Amino acid sequence: MHRSHEGKVNGMRRFEDTLFDQEHISNHILKNRYIVGPMTRVSSEADGTPNERVHQYYERFAKGGFAAVITEGTYPDTQYSQGYEYQAGLATEKHAEAWEPIVRDVKAHGAKMIVQLMHAGGQSQGNYYTDTSVAPSPFQPPRNKVEVYGGKGEFPVAKEMTKDEIEDVKDSFVQSARYAQAAGFDGIELHGANGYLLDQFLSENSNKRTDEYGGSIENRVRLLVELIEDVREAVGEQMILGIRISQLKATNGTYKWPGGEQDAEEIFSKLGETDVDYIHLSDDDASTPGFGEGTMTMSEAAKRFSGKPIIACGSLSDPEKASRLISEGQCDFVAIARQALANPDTPNRVLNNKPLNTFDADSIMKPKAYVKDDELSKELMENE
Template sequence: MNKLFEQGYLGTQVLKNRYILAPMTRVSSEADGTPNERVHRYYERYAKGGFAVVITEGVYPDTKHSQAYEFQGGLATEQHAANWKPIVESVQSHGALMIAQLMHGGAQTQGNYYSDVTVAPSPFTPPSDKAEIYGGSGPYPEAKELTLAEIEEVKQGFVQSAKYAKKAGFNGVELHGANGYLLDEFLSKGINQRTDQYGGSVENRVRLLKELIVDVREAVGGTMIVGIRISQLKATDKSYKWPGGEEEAATIFSELGKTDVDYIHISDDDATTPGFGDGTMTMSEAAKKYSGKPIIACGSLGDPEKAATVIEQGQADFIAIARQALANPDTPNRVKNGKPLDTFDGKAILTPRAYVKDFELEM
């Protein structure tokens, strides 16, 4: 297990080990997105438990269309930033870094405090019903197509949110370009039907992500971590694969590799399985090969031996865990001290509605 406890680096920041808390939808803030004491206790326990980095749930960056769930945390106002500050300080006081994941819900929005309108690259209706575990029910509405002017507003929302993250003391920000939310919708050929500079070719579909990396980096400076999360699967379509397979992956990761993003975080059902069909490399391997960036692998890596193997074989540089962390907030400390890990039983969710049914947590 020694590889899991070696120091690592993201940008200019030193990580005490290779364990990272994956972002998980918590829907535990106030109705207006202000994080509260419940949120504070939730994140602090992982820092106490030995994680090198704590990544927040996807927090929405603006007060227009970005909020995806009721009671989702926000980083879109001065008040949001002020309430995140003591949480960040608490996490850092236990020796962990804290990264804010900035997420625009796009068409996968099922609860917004500010608007009933949903937006996407093109008119689009997610293929499955809203998630009951997060308070939704019934089908999603059709999202309206963003104009070029509205895309600029979306970008400015991310930039302003990154500035709020810096003001709150976060060590970094992660752009949520995975799991079917807005940035991933731009990336996905089956959803993005635009005919302008943001649609069509893979290079055009990854353009918004690259522009955001440039703009956010300029806003927060060179010492703050800037990362991005990428996946093929969607929260509303877990069987989705990039139609171009490894060739498409090569273009996406190569284009991201041309930016000064500090890491790429891969979200998958199982980080050790072939990403593009039998006999192909994993998503993490492809990201590492074609981008040249540090890679965080996430997906069924709760078993420490399995997680260590991913690092030992050079498939990724860090591992992120979700369900296993809910069952064992002190996973790194337990593994380091040779103590057994409890099994996740589906009852570890922390939300105002206190759901206890089994569900997917890594979205």
């Protein structure tokens, strides 16, 4: 199929036009609809400082034509937030200074750079600073640690957070957001998905609190809303501020909100009342019903109930499929994750009608602990 910008084919816009329209988030113009989704890479130094490997990893996506790059989940404090050994941090001035040249070079290629701030909570399997994990209530994830990221065996039972520790978490996100601003990031994404701490507060199976942070959905979403308010106040209106939401967890891929679309309406409506600039949905397949047969997709529900710009993520490597969600008004942007590992230049390939490589986990998912420097160079060259 040859690229065309001649309008419509069979009454529908061609996917090249849809995916390569400019669109804005807040006051930031994104050159197309392609965004790199956040992916755990465990490639930084032991103390969380991003290194040259991390630098090359992110810059190649910007070279490849993506409009924005969202970092891996990046921990915001030196207490309980780290989730994986060799995970990147943005918790110290040292971290911020190491991120600065990475951000600069990504932006030099015309891409926006957004840092995803993540507190692992009870889903932490490796922490440079402590062996203790915390959660809204005593909580043990239902599956074992993820071995490809250096974990093994059962998660420990996380201890219940005190009110003071909740305040400490909010303070750490705010301080990390300030570091992000100083490092030159265009935006911040709060990780409220995939079973990490903010999602642990949101989910009734991990939040058994009886205070104002537990019980009703309004109470369980409270920490997310307060964090949005606090971070926005700290960084002002110029930085993009987003939040990622999912039903599925990294340790429970089949979990669904028990109230289905009704829960979605309450959660997304509350988020829609905040100063967040976008909502990013993580799903197995963003094009399928999110709450059972005949229901809306997660993206459609978020769009309808929040009124915010929506980033959809989940099995959207096919350009036709991705553009259809945008054309139907279910989302505004698509985030590509595994497919971006196989094709760091996905937008450029799609724009020029070049084939996309198939994702191969065995050859691509190589955390730092398992990759030699010469293998890294070969991997990077193959994926340019």
